Amino acid sequence: MTDSFCFTPDNAETARVILSRYPANRKQSALLPFLDLAQRQNGGWLSPPVLRFLSETLDVPEIKVYEVASFYTMFNLKPVGRYHLQFCRTTPCWLRGAETIENAVCTHLKARMGETTPDGLFTLSRVECLGACVNAPLLQVNDDFYEDLTETTVITLLDDLAQGRQPTVGTQVKRQTSAPIVGRCTLVS
Numbered sequence: 301m302t303d304s305f306c307f308t309p310d311n312a313e314t315a316r317v318i319l320s321r322y323p324a325n326r327k328q329s330a331l332l333p334f335l336d337l338a339q340r341q342n343g344g345w346l347s348p349p350v351l352r353f354l355s356e357t358l359d360v361p362e363i364k365v366y367e368v369a370s371f372y373t374m375f376n377l378k379p380v381g382r383y384h385l386q387f388c389r390t391t392p393c394w395l396r397g398a399e400t401i402e403n404a405v406c407t408h409l410k411a412r413m414g415e416t417t418p419d420g421l422f423t424l425s426r427v428e429c430l431g432a433c434v435n436a437p438l439l440q441v442n443d444d445f446y447e448d449l450t451e452t453t454v455i456t457l458l459d460d461l462a463q464g465r466q467p468t469v470g471t472q473v474k475r476q477t478s479a480p481i482v483g484r485c486t487l488v489s
């Protein structure tokens with residue numbers, strides 16, 4: 301970890317465009333998009349130098365930057381693996397078998413929630429509703445959603461990622477986006 305951070309020239313230009321959306325005396329309003337931009341540049345997490353840089357750039361107390369960064373699960377305050385697995389455990393996903401999916405992944409990767417696998421490939425996190433309940437249960441991997449998962453399809457998904465294959469994003473069953481599936485309306489017990 302380096303002890304300093306600043307935006308690359310490309311990201312500095314993106315930051316300038318973001319800032320232009322807000323009044324000059326309200327630049328702290330750009331904190332959320334700046335956190336996202338900085339995290340992407342910094343390998344998926346917000347290190348102390350990144351938080352300090354954002355504090356100085358936006359003229360926001362460092363503790364406030366930390367408060368915002370620690371509130372949202374989309375921001376990581378420690379390093380994450382190449383694939384950040386975010387398991388939704390809110391009621392619709394839970395009713396559709398999220399716990400089974402989570403247990404299958406933990407067993408397969410020999411890792412617990414909050415951990416990163418020793419090869420640095422996968423980090424496991426638990427999050428609240430991802431806003432795609434209609435295709436529950438689902439898993440977010442970095443920026444992509446994988447939906448309608450089963451124990452079998454989630455393991456195939458992990459194996460594909462580990463082998464460098466890009467899985468099909470979205471629903472993992474034969475349905476058009478979130479159109480109803482005939483005969484699949486029972487709750488998982």
Ligand code: FES
Nearest residue numbers: 388393430432433
């Ligand atoms: S409950 Fe899982 S996406 Fe909404």
